[in-house]
Amino acid sequence: MNALHTTIRHSAVFDHPEMGTHEDIVFVQDHTTGLKAIIAVHDTTLGPALGGCRVWPYDKPADALTDALRLSKGMTYKNALAGLDLGGGKAVIIADPRKDKTSAMMESFGRHVERLSGTYITAEDVGVSPDDMEAVARQTAHVRGTQATGLGDPSPYTALGVFEGIKASARHVFGSDDLTNKTVSVQGLGHVGYDVARHLHHAGAKLIVSDIHAPAVAAAVEAFNATATDPLAAHAAEADIFVPCALGAGLNARTIPEIKSRIVAGAANNQLETTADGEALKERGILYAPDYAINAGGVISIALATPGCGDNVVRHKTIDIGKTLTRIFERAEKDGKTPEQLADQIAEERLAEARIA
Incomplete structure (x- = not known):
């Protein structure tokens, strides 16, 4: 038995x-x-399971399993x-996406996705990268975010949705979505984070940027007149x-007691380590934009786009993320819940209705 299977079994x-x-x-x-990968299908009540493929040098397979499940x-x-x-x-x-990943590896992953016969649909x-998804698409039709399936790279739509969510959060906390001279700390400058920083810069925000990849930080500092900081801080x-x-x-x-911002609103998935952390943010008077609500622009783009179409429908639905968050904030405040509790409730209600139908 190989090391991957042994560790996972234990x-x-x-x-x-x-x-x-x-x-x-x-x-x-x-x-x-x-290739060593884990594919997790959580729930297919509403349809085939759509979700991206992440490449990351996990310290051990058990960590990869936890990430896939969450x-x-x-x-x-x-x-x-x-x-x-x-x-x-x-x-x-x-x-390691910078050292180990190859087109052959991604094609192999595509063949394994194909074996699931459409139960799971993958994406970036x-x-x-978009090129990686094109490699996957050479082996399976169950892939989105490629040129053949619509609008290609979904990350600009994820970034747009996050930006609209940040504005909605600012409107709820500060009474205005004007970000001029607001100081914003952006942690992570990948495809999405860098584009979010670009939107914020154009909106007049003062940026603090960080990433484990030094060239990305240098590029953002130069492009957005930003200040660099350690990503751990x-x-x-x-x-x-x-x-x-x-x-x-x-x-x-560890981190929540150190946060000085009044709003946490970003693209990362599963930002809360435990459910208690949402309550801790609320107790400190920090507004949290539930991650899966604010970062849905990418999945909207790959779900709704069709080959050869324009992006008007996708952009309008992505911009509506701000309205969705406003409803969540207002209802959560009224019901005495945290925003993520209210968002979970709305999602669970839709799933329950689908199971009955």
Whole structure:
């Protein structure tokens, strides 16, 4: 038995705290290309499970499993809240995207997606480029975010939705969505984070930027007249708004007491390490924009786009993310709930209605 299978077996998959009601967990590998991946299908009540593929050098396979389980559940809620007839799934590939990832590896991943016969539909995520998705598409039709399936790279729509969500958050907290001279700390400058920073710069915000990839920081500092900081300290920056666009679980018992911003609104998935962390933000008077509500622009683009179409429908629905968040903030305040509790409630209500129908 290889190391991947041994480690996962010992992690007791069915007893995993994030297992919940997941329908399928698939472990795949290809010795020829070095592919080691986990595909998690959380719920297909509303339709096939749509969710991106993430490439990341996890320290151990058990960490990759936890990420796949949490992210796939988040996709179920994201798609439900966005009003899409799609379930939730996610794939993670254990590899360094800058050193290990190859077209052959991504094609191999595509072949494994094809074996699931449409139960899972993949797309771009952290560590994956539009070219990678084109490689996947050479082996399966169950892929979105390619030129053949519509609008191509979904990250600009994710960034647009996050920007609209930041404006809605500012309107709720500050009484105006004018970001002129607001100081914003953007943590993570990948495809989405960099584009969010661009939107904020054009809106007149003062930017503090950070990323583990130094060239991305240098580019943002030059392009947006930004100030650089250590990504491990980005949450604690002297800023009005904190925008986490890196990996998840960054909002936790250690970081939350250090946050100086009045708003946390970013693109990262699964930002709360535990459910108690949402309550901790609320107790500190910090408004949290639920991650799967604010970052839904990408999945909207790949769900609604069709080959050869314009992007007007996608852009309008993505811009409506701001309106969705406003409703969540107002209802949560009225009901005495945290925003993520209210967002979960709305998503669960839609799933319950679909199961009855």
